[in-house]
Amino acid sequence: MAYYEVDLHNLTREEARLIAIEMIRDSHSKCIPYVKFVTERENHINATEERGVLYEEFPSWMLDIEIKHLVKDYDPCDGFYIVYLDFFVRALKEISLLVLLLLAIIIILYLLVIIDSELSLMNDYLMDLKITYLKIHNTH
Incomplete structure (x- = not known):
């Protein structure tokens, strides 16, 4: 299964936060199911002595x-996190678009049936008029 691994180690807090946010957005758009973010261990002392x-x-x-x-x-691990992405909202949007498309197709088909039946009625009416016209003119 494809996933990204992002090393945030040795970055500033703000740099790491921005990269984490961007990678989650990017991974979600590419349907990557999870991302591993390497931070540092809880007990690791970094460059700023924290x-x-x-x-x-x-x-x-x-x-x-x-x-x-x-x-x-997300799962905290020893020196990294695994972030699991949620595709429910995305799937719901895609399903909604499919439902709207299907509804539009049904409406178009319904309108075509109505138009066809109206044209058929109009054709019958015109035929009746033609027959009546011919009867009137042929009797004179």
């Missing part, structure tokens, strides 16, 4: 308004 900043902040990034509707769930 422990696991990216690892600690990662869950809050998943609540970002740009992507929270795309994220189904």
Whole structure:
């Protein structure tokens, strides 16, 4: 199964957050089911002498308004997260478009049936007029 692995290690908080958001949006648009984000271990001391900043902040990034509707769930692991993407909303939109298309086709077919029946009635009426006209003119 295809997935992306993104190394956020050694990036600033903001750089890592922006890349995580972009990768989730990109992966969702390509129907990639999950993304692995490498942060650092919780007990790892980074360049700014802080422990696991990216690892600690990662869950809050998943609540970002740009992507929270795309994220189904995520699993914290030792030094990385697996983010599972949600395709329900996308599928619902695609189904809605198909339903609208099908409805449009049904309406068009219904209108064609009505037009055909009206044309048939009009043709019958014109034939009756023609017969009446011929009868009137042939009797004189």
